[in-house]
Every structure is written in C-alpha cells, then in structure tokens.
Amino acid sequence: MNTPLKKYLGTALLATVLLSGCGGSQEQAQQGGMPVKVAPPTQQKLTEWDEFTGRFQARERVEIRARVSGYLDQIKFADGQMVKKDDVLFVIDQRPFQIALDRAEASLDVAKKEYDRTKNLRKTNAVSETDKDKAWQAYREAKAAYDEAKLNLEFTEVKSPISGRASRNLVDVGNLINGGDLNATLLTTVVNMDPIDFYFEVSERDVLKYMRLEQKNGGENIATARPAMLKLQDEKEYTHRGTVDFVDNEVDRSTGTLQRRAVFQNADGTLLPGIFGRIRVPGSEEYEATLVPDEVIGTNQNQKFVYVVGEGNTVQPRPVVLGPLHDGNMRIIRSGLTSADQVIVSGLTILRPGMPITPMPANPPQAAEEGAAADGNEQTVSAEGQE
Structure with missing residues (x-):
C-alpha cells in the first residue's frame, strides 16, 4: 500500500525548516528552485462508516406479578441473580389453595358418581333425558371448578417466563399480594440481555443515502448487508460486532429522524440496558479511495486545495473536494487528484503559486513498506470530520 504521505510529512516539514534557517535560499535559487518533498496520493480500498449515538434496551423485559392473591411465603432467588425460564421466584402461601382444591375434588367425585348413576337409570327409562342432562351439566361444572382450583394452586408458584437477570425483590415475605388483575402487585422484573438491542436515530439525509x-445492491437484505460496530463510552475502539436487524417504517415528523435497531451478542453481560454507546454502520460500499495527509490541505476562502508539482517544476494549487477523515489524520479526496499527481508535503507555509521548486521523492524505508504490506486488516473510515 502506498503510504509515503502519511509516514513522512513530519520529517519533510522539519527538513524544510532547517534548510530555510541555514541560508539555503541562495543555493536553492542557483539550483533552480527550493527542494521540497513530494509523493503521490495514497490509494487504498476502504469502506466509509457513519457514526451515531444510541442506547441499549433489553430484547425482553417482563414485570413479574402474581396471578392469585395471598400472603407471600417464600422468595426463591437472590437480588440480581441470573434466572432461567420457568424458575420459581416467589411462593404464595399454598394452604388456602390446597384446601380449595381438596374441596373441588370432593365435589367432582360426587358429581361424577351422580352422573354415572343417572346414566345407568336412563337406560331403563327410570329417569328422563332431562335428568341425565342436568347430571352431566353438574359434573362438567364440578370438573371446571376442580381445574380452576388446581390452576390457582399452581399459580402460587410465581415463575419467570423468560431467561435473564432478575432485579431485586420488591415485596418482603409476609406481605399480602394482590394478583390476577390490573392492580396486581409488582414483585420484580426480569430482563433478557443476551442478545441485547441497541436503538439509534438517523437523519432524513442518511435515510435517503x-x-x-440498498437499491444499488439489488434490494434490502437486513441479515447480511448491515453489519454494525459499537463501542462504549470508556472504550476507544469499536470492538463489539453486531447486525442492524430493524428499520422503522416512517420518519418521525417532530425530529425528522428514523429509528434503527442493531442487535449484539452479550454473553458476558457487559452491555446493560439503558446505557449509551456509539455505533458505526456502513455508509458506502468498499471502493478505491484517494487519501492525503490532512495537514497538506490548504484553504483559500471557501476553496480547499493542495499544492502539486506543475509544469516546469513549479508550485500549482489544485482545488479538491474533501471527504471524511480516515485513520486519524488521512483525508479522503473525493475529486481533484489522481494517482499520477505529485503532492508537495514539505515547505507548505512558504510556498506560493508558480514558485520554482526542486521535487524530491519521499521514499519510505524498507521496514515501513514491509509493515504496510503486512497490514491486512479491514480499512474503515468514520464520517466524522467531513468538510
């Protein structure tokens, strides 16, 4: 990879200052121009990434409430404990419900015997069909009452409907719990944090981009075409990899933004619901980019330019259209430069258009070239810093 601009800008600038401070201007004039370091723009394949701030939210969150009323008898978990689906978290005093079940079972037994007796009598016309139907109805009602009593006894064990991390218990043993309606007592909450969702908002301009x-790529493919990278507030690198799996169906009229969601694996539980993070999503396809050090960019009113070697080895300002920063101090050039251009990287503070110069190539040492060739990591660029 061609990296002379990035690696030797500082050295070249220092050399220029030393030359100018040692009376080198007379010698430069005799030789035809001031010596300057030059190098072609760096060509590199990369993907531009857009950055957004968002917040984590649990994929599943359940408020644990009892389905029956009674006095709390047991708490079966520790505050903040990881629980599995169907784990018992609370136990309500079961004795009244066991008595109700026994009573319903006795009534069911009587109703069943009465129905069997009536059915046999009907075979000999000893009772009417109506009597048989009434016995059948009584049996079914007794069966329903028994099933309800059995279900209520099961509901005295308050279980977690999902796997996740439990909050603290909000009710102590011995308190009366209301259950089964809108006013049911909140006992605790359980959140499933693996995987965990990350919600963020994108502007209308980004939505259109x-x-x-997606249209250029032949359509939307959420599962494979939308990778995402994330870092927390105390992290410098985007180390968490995920996927954008949801895009809302309309732009919010009040904010002009569209909500998106990314999902991340969270086996170690470091990503907590409610905390903020910074996410990167692809803002372009991979392409061959032209880059120069940001320090060589000059400004003439509203026009950005770089100095290149012109005809007759003279200084020529070249207008350029800038893209975002990459890798700290390398600036993407949208247009204005080609790989054949020689960008001046030294003496920038004293150069003037048309000034004669003596170009000197800024060749990197062999070790640097080998290090650049060994760098096979994916290259990305943030949209931050775009002019």
Whole structure:
C-alpha cells in the first residue's frame, strides 16, 4: 500500500525548516528552485462508516406479578441473580389453595358418581333425558371448578417466563399480594440481555443515502448487508460486532429522524440496558479511495486545495473536494487528484503559486513498506470530520 504521505510529512516539514534557517535560499535559487518533498496520493480500498449515538434496551423485559392473591411465603432467588425460564421466584402461601382444591375434588367425585348413576337409570327409562342432562351439566361444572382450583394452586408458584437477570425483590415475605388483575402487585422484573438491542436515530439525509445504497445492491437484505460496530463510552475502539436487524417504517415528523435497531451478542453481560454507546454502520460500499495527509490541505476562502508539482517544476494549487477523515489524520479526496499527481508535503507555509521548486521523492524505508504490506486488516473510515 502506498503510504509515503502519511509516514513522512513530519520529517519533510522539519527538513524544510532547517534548510530555510541555514541560508539555503541562495543555493536553492542557483539550483533552480527550493527542494521540497513530494509523493503521490495514497490509494487504498476502504469502506466509509457513519457514526451515531444510541442506547441499549433489553430484547425482553417482563414485570413479574402474581396471578392469585395471598400472603407471600417464600422468595426463591437472590437480588440480581441470573434466572432461567420457568424458575420459581416467589411462593404464595399454598394452604388456602390446597384446601380449595381438596374441596373441588370432593365435589367432582360426587358429581361424577351422580352422573354415572343417572346414566345407568336412563337406560331403563327410570329417569328422563332431562335428568341425565342436568347430571352431566353438574359434573362438567364440578370438573371446571376442580381445574380452576388446581390452576390457582399452581399459580402460587410465581415463575419467570423468560431467561435473564432478575432485579431485586420488591415485596418482603409476609406481605399480602394482590394478583390476577390490573392492580396486581409488582414483585420484580426480569430482563433478557443476551442478545441485547441497541436503538439509534438517523437523519432524513442518511435515510435517503441508505435507500440508494440498498437499491444499488439489488434490494434490502437486513441479515447480511448491515453489519454494525459499537463501542462504549470508556472504550476507544469499536470492538463489539453486531447486525442492524430493524428499520422503522416512517420518519418521525417532530425530529425528522428514523429509528434503527442493531442487535449484539452479550454473553458476558457487559452491555446493560439503558446505557449509551456509539455505533458505526456502513455508509458506502468498499471502493478505491484517494487519501492525503490532512495537514497538506490548504484553504483559500471557501476553496480547499493542495499544492502539486506543475509544469516546469513549479508550485500549482489544485482545488479538491474533501471527504471524511480516515485513520486519524488521512483525508479522503473525493475529486481533484489522481494517482499520477505529485503532492508537495514539505515547505507548505512558504510556498506560493508558480514558485520554482526542486521535487524530491519521499521514499519510505524498507521496514515501513514491509509493515504496510503486512497490514491486512479491514480499512474503515468514520464520517466524522467531513468538510
């Protein structure tokens, strides 16, 4: 990879200052121009990434409430404990419900015997069909009452409907719990944090850009075409990898933004619901980018330019259209430069258009070239810093 601009800008600038401070201007004039370091723009394949701030939210969150009323008898978990689906968290005093079940079972037994007796009598016309139907109805009602009593006894064990982390218990043993309606007592909450969702908002401009990108790629493919990288507030690198799996169906009229969601694996539980993070999503396809050090960019009113070697080895300002920063101090050039251009990287503070110069190549040492060749990591660029 061609990296002379990035690696030797500082050295070249220092050399220029030393030359100018040692009376080198007379010698430069005799030789035809001031010596300057030059190098072609860096060519590199990369993907531009857009950055957004968002917040984590549990994929599943359940408020644990009892389905029956009674006095709390046992708490079966520790505050903050990881629980599995169907784990018993609370136990309500079961004695009244056991008595109710026994009573319902006795009534069911009587109703069953009465129905069997009536059915046999009907075979000999000793009773009417109506009597048989009434006995059958009484049996079914007794069966329903028994099933309800059995279910209520089961509901005295308050279980977690999902796997996740439990909050603290909000009710102590011995308190009366209301259950089974809208006023049911909240006992605790359980959240499933693996995987965990991350919600963020994108601007209308970005929405249109992503739509064009998806259309160019032949349609939307959320599962494979939308990788995401994330870092927490105390992290410098985007180390968490995930996927954008949801895009809302309309732009919020009040904010002009569209909500998106990314999902991340969270086996170690470090990503907590409610905390903020910074996410990167692809803002372009991979392409061959032209880059120069940001320090060589000059400004003439509203026009950005770089100095290149012109005809007759003279200084020529070249207008450029800038893209975002990459890798700290390398600036993407949208247009204005080609790989054949020689960008001046030294003496920038004293150069003037048309000034004669003596170009000197800024060749990197062999070790640096080998290090650049060994760098096979994916290259990305943030949209931050775009002019």
